[in-house]
Amino acid sequence: MRRFTPLFLAVFALFSAACEKKSQPTPAGTDSQGQAAQPAPTGGTPPAADTLLLGEVSSLTGSQATFGVSTQRGVEMAVKEANAAGGVKGKKLAVRVYDNQSKPEEAAQATTRLVTQDKVLVILGDVASSNSLAMAEKAQAAGVPMITPASTNPSVTEKGDYIFRVCFIDPFQGFVMAKFARENLKLDQVAVLQDNKSAYSIGLKEVFTQKFSELGGKVLTTESYSQGDTDFRAQLTAIKKTKPQAIYVPGYYNDVGLIARQARELGLSVPLLGGDGWDSEKLFELAGDALDGAYFSNHYSPQNPDERVKKFIADYTAAYGGTPDAIAALAYDSARVAIAGIEKSKDLTGASIRDAIAQTKDFPGVAGTITLDEKRNPVKSAVILKVGEGKANFVTTVKP
Amino acid sequence: MSQLIQHLINGIAAGTIYALVALGYTMVYGVLKLINFAHGDVMMVGVYMGYATALMLGRQARGSVGGVLLIFLVAMVGCALLGFLIERFAYRPLREKPRLTALITAIGISFTLSYGFQLDIGFLPGSAPRAFPQIIKPAQWFTLGDPEFPDVVLWNWQVISLLVAVALMAGLQFLVYRTRFGRAMRAVSFDHRVAALMGIPTDRIISVTFMIGSALAAGAGLLYAIKDTSVSPLMGLYVGLKAFVAAVIGGIGNVPGAMVGGLLLGLVEEFVVGYAASTWRDAVAFGFLILVLLVRPGGLFGRVAAEKV
Numbered sequence: 001m002r003r004f005t006p007l008f009l010a011v012f013a014l015f016s017a018a019c020e021k022k023s024q025p026t027p028a029g030t031d032s033q034g035q036a037a038q039p040a041p042t043g044g045t046p047p048a049a050d051t052l053l054l055g056e057v058s059s060l061t062g063s064q065a066t067f068g069v070s071t072q073r074g075v076e077m078a079v080k081e082a083n084a085a086g087g088v089k090g091k092k093l094a095v096r097v098y099d100n101q102s103k104p105e106e107a108a109q110a111t112t113r114l115v116t117q118d119k120v121l122v123i124l125g126d127v128a129s130s131n132s133l134a135m136a137e138k139a140q141a142a143g144v145p146m147i148t149p150a151s152t153n154p155s156v157t158e159k160g161d162y163i164f165r166v167c168f169i170d171p172f173q174g175f176v177m178a179k180f181a182r183e184n185l186k187l188d189q190v191a192v193l194q195d196n197k198s199a200y201s202i203g204l205k206e207v208f209t210q211k212f213s214e215l216g217g218k219v220l221t222t223e224s225y226s227q228g229d230t231d232f233r234a235q236l237t238a239i240k241k242t243k244p245q246a247i248y249v250p251g252y253y254n255d256v257g258l259i260a261r262q263a264r265e266l267g268l269s270v271p272l273l274g275g276d277g278w279d280s281e282k283l284f285e286l287a288g289d290a291l292d293g294a295y296f297s298n299h300y301s302p303q304n305p306d307e308r309v310k311k312f313i314a315d316y317t318a319a320y321g322g323t324p325d326a327i328a329a330l331a332y333d334s335a336r337v338a339i340a341g342i343e344k345s346k347d348l349t350g351a352s353i354r355d356a357i358a359q360t361k362d363f364p365g366v367a368g369t370i371t372l373d374e375k376r377n378p379v380k381s382a383v384i385l386k387v388g389e390g391k392a393n394f395v396t397t398v399k400p
Numbered sequence: 401m402s403q404l405i406q407h408l409i410n411g412i413a414a415g416t417i418y419a420l421v422a423l424g425y426t427m428v429y430g431v432l433k434l435i436n437f438a439h440g441d442v443m444m445v446g447v448y449m450g451y452a453t454a455l456m457l458g459r460q461a462r463g464s465v466g467g468v469l470l471i472f473l474v475a476m477v478g479c480a481l482l483g484f485l486i487e488r489f490a491y492r493p494l495r496e497k498p499r500l501t502a503l504i505t506a507i508g509i510s511f512t513l514s515y516g517f518q519l520d521i522g523f524l525p526g527s528a529p530r531a532f533p534q535i536i537k538p539a540q541w542f543t544l545g546d547p548e549f550p551d552v553v554l555w556n557w558q559v560i561s562l563l564v565a566v567a568l569m570a571g572l573q574f575l576v577y578r579t580r581f582g583r584a585m586r587a588v589s590f591d592h593r594v595a596a597l598m599g600i601p602t603d604r605i606i607s608v609t610f611m612i613g614s615a616l617a618a619g620a621g622l623l624y625a626i627k628d629t630s631v632s633p634l635m636g637l638y639v640g641l642k643a644f645v646a647a648v649i650g651g652i653g654n655v656p657g658a659m660v661g662g663l664l665l666g667l668v669e670e671f672v673v674g675y676a677a678s679t680w681r682d683a684v685a686f687g688f689l690i691l692v693l694l695v696r697p698g699g700l701f702g703r704v705a706a707e708k709v
Contacts, residue, residue, distance in 0.1 A: 065528040234670050
């Protein structure tokens with residue numbers, strides 16, 4: 001036994017070293033300037049260092065990993081652009097990124113670290129509402145403004161007056177899809193399959209069900225699954241029995257891909273309907289052609305002919321390859337709103353940056369024009385996309 | 401009625417996989433009295449081996465009978481090797497130590513594999529779930545009712561899984577009770593020190609037991625991946641736990657017991673989700689385990705043996 005002990009210690013050391021590396025902060029936006037990352041400023045705000053530090057918490061690993069990667073790229077792009085344009089208040093910007101492994105408890109911990117250790121000016125993140133809720137609590141308590149790029153659950157910004165978002169909220173998405181299903185698709189009877197573990201999914205379901213009934217349709221049955229399940233046949237079998245014209249699945253892409261495949265397999269050939277949680281390249285890989293004919297609501301479409309969007313897509317493609325998804329666009333917008341807030345703030349305290357962000361009006365984002373209301377939510381329109389040939393195609397824009 | 405039949409089919413298909421994974425648990429427990437918590441993660445590694453092989457084969461070749469056999473062969477042989485390594489370097493050095501030590505090591509191996517596979521370096525796949533390629537082209541073998549909206553669908557892979565599982569179980573039962581190797585296994589299980597005195601190569605028997613158990617895990621994992629069309633580094637933890645429950649329900653150490661336990665668990669879960677709610681699934685599954693253990697502490701097929709003093 002003794003012989004192998006060192007071997008095992010070495011193996012475990014290797015693994016823990018590799019894990020450690022993942023959670024190390026990655027300063028972004030400074031590399032292009034060839035400038036080393038600044039050590040975390042110590043003492044009270046405003047920080048004395050000549051770098052303005054933004055914090056980001058994202059799901060870089062775990063079940064929502066593609067969301068995190070897109071977020072990080074969007075933020076990185078915005079910061080690089082701001083630095084290339086001379087920085088903010090004569091200083092360069094940098095981002096400290098922490099991974100939350102797609103878990104709320106990790107997200108909360110990372111936020112605490114950003115506010116207590118790194119003393120960041122603004123926190124950006126996360127995509128999943130459950131993670132953002134955990135973060136918002138900490139950010140609000142510390143008095144550090146937080147902007148979530150894509151958490152659509154209403155309760156996130158209700159956590160306090162330091163919490164903002166640049167995406168529309170769940171009730172709106174549920175409303176949009178209910179309206180589209182009734183008026184454009186002329187559906188009368190649908191079933192709902194919700195994710196019981198996610199506040200996002202339940203939020204969309206509630207408004208969808210309410211609006212769809214108000215508009216004269218009927219929700220036949222509501223089945224539920226738990227995030228991370230891989231076998232949905234029992235729920236789908238129960239749904240099939242009610243003979244719906246469509247199934248509303250307000251879940252995340254990794255579950256939806258499997259749901260689509262298994263629905264087809266059980267002979268359920270009706271279209272699926274969903275929300276922005278579907279938006280990921282991975283969706284099409286997981287679903288194959290099973291999602292053809294499905295519709296989902298989203299924040300933006302890369303097929304939008306707007307000049308601003310075109311430039312964003314070209315820059316993103318040059319930097320990372322591939323087309324940016326909505327999360328990347330929203331993350332880019334969120335970072336730019338944050339940077340504009342820092343620029344406009346009187347001093348660099350949390351309170352003054354908060355006030356500056358709260359006054360955001362007609363801000364030209366790539367995922368729509370952003371005007372924040374008194375509840376710190378933007379008022380903007382949604383797009384409906386139709387899945388076909390392994391991608392999402394622009395169908396129409398639905399205004400609030 | 402038709403819904404009931406469909407739930408039955410789905411439940412048996414899910415239970416078959418649990419049963420196959422449970423066979424590995426039961427075998428290792430039978431011989432070593434060790435609950436190999438890394439079993440599910442060995443399964444996960446096997447699925448990734450199959451996944452890599454399938455990608456290398458390309459779309460045409462992986463759908464053919466030869467392609468499927470090759471995928472299974474690579475995964476099962478690869479896992480047998482992995483099982484050998486784990487037993488040789490993690491469990492064998494602890495064989496004379498208290499049983500708890502080996503159990504903790506097993507949990508350690510399990511976490512090392514499942515979290516190690518989430519790293520995104522070199523050949524490791526990273527944490528995002530991936531779609532498992534269709535190595536068996538799904539075909540409806542039987543439908544009932546309106547062809548547009550069939551009430552009951554029976555798929556080719558469901559039948560294939562069940563046949564494979566039954567064949568493997570029968571093979572295992574034959575191996576344990578009808579061969580010299582099986583007799584040696586049972587002897588080692590009874591008392592490995594005395595077995596060694598009788599000239600049985602204990603270490604080799606245990607190694608081979610581990611290799612067979614791991615190969616079974618790989619096979620089961622591939623069937624699971626075909627069923628659920630996805631593969632992720634954490635799949636082993638979940639399936640492994642369920643298979644462990646199945647093995648305990650059936651009477652751990654008992655081969656037909658593992659099979660029955662797996663099928664029962666699959667059916668119970670399917671009916672709970674189909675007629676109640678998916679949130680109840682795990683609660684009812686573990687409640688069922690407690691119920692079985694209360695009524696028959698040794699599991700359905702197990703015998704309660706007095707501990708040797």
